[in-house]
Amino acid sequence: MGARKLILASILAAFSLVATQSEAKRVGGGKTTGATKPAPKKADDDKKESATPVNITPRINTGTAASQRQATPAAAGAAAGAAAGAAAGTAAAAVESGPSAEELARKRNEELARVRKRIDDDAKLRKADQERKEQEDLEKALAAKQQRENQEAQKRAALERERERKRREQERQAQCVIKPVMSDDDIARCRAVRGG
Numbered sequence: 001m002g003a004r005k006l007i008l009a010s011i012l013a014a015f016s017l018v019a020t021q022s023e024a025k026r027v028g029g030g031k032t033t034g035a036t037k038p039a040p041k042k043a044d045d046d047k048k049e050s051a052t053p054v055n056i057t058p059r060i061n062t063g064t065a066a067s068q069r070q071a072t073p074a075a076a077g078a079a080a081g082a083a084a085g086a087a088a089g090t091a092a093a094a095v096e097s098g099p100s101a102e103e104l105a106r107k108r109n110e111e112l113a114r115v116r117k118r119i120d121d122d123a124k125l126r127k128a129d130q131e132r133k134e135q136e137d138l139e140k141a142l143a144a145k146q147q148r149e150n151q152e153a154q155k156r157a158a159l160e161r162e163r164e165r166k167r168r169e170q171e172r173q174a175q176c177v178i179k180p181v182m183s184d185d186d187i188a189r190c191r192a193v194r195g196g
Contacts, residue, residue: 002100 099107176190 172193176186176193178190179186182190
């Protein structure tokens with residue numbers, strides 16, 4: 001992308017240069033300073049000079065208002081060319097100073113890596129929270145089960161104590177057998193058993 005901008009800037013600069021040169025050729029007339037007219041040429045000189053490049057120098061017009069009006073398009077063209085050249089230079093400088101495509105791709109990849117890491121970290125945290133909750137639920141279930149077992153054991157112990165008490169009571173009552181004829185020891189034993 002940076003290479004495209006650089007190519008466009010150089011093309012723009014080339015077009016502005018061509019426009020400036022054509023404006024300089026087009027403007028004519030009026031008094032000139034610093035330029036001389038070429039001497040008449042001979043036929044041999046024409047053949048020799050046709051092979052040599054043409055050197056064009058812009059004319060500087062001074063004097064009348066008409067000549068100044070003719071100079072205005074050239075000045076405008078030159079100003080436009082200079083502005084285009086400056087814009088091209090600025091664009092080229094912006095391309096050079098701006099981040100390259102590789103730099104942007106690297107930054108994008110780094111950002112993607114950070115986002116993926118954040119997502120992975122969040123997933124790990126959620127998984128750890130879920131495992132912790134499952135562990136807490138398991139511990140609560142075990143505690144509840146232990147509590148139920150303790151309560152059942154207490155109930156069984158209470159029932160066993162009650163049965164034992166009843167069994168002893170029956171044994172004591174079995175010791176006291178009421179007979180038509182009883183000795184004093186038999187009567188005392190029966191009174192002790194019945195609480196009386």
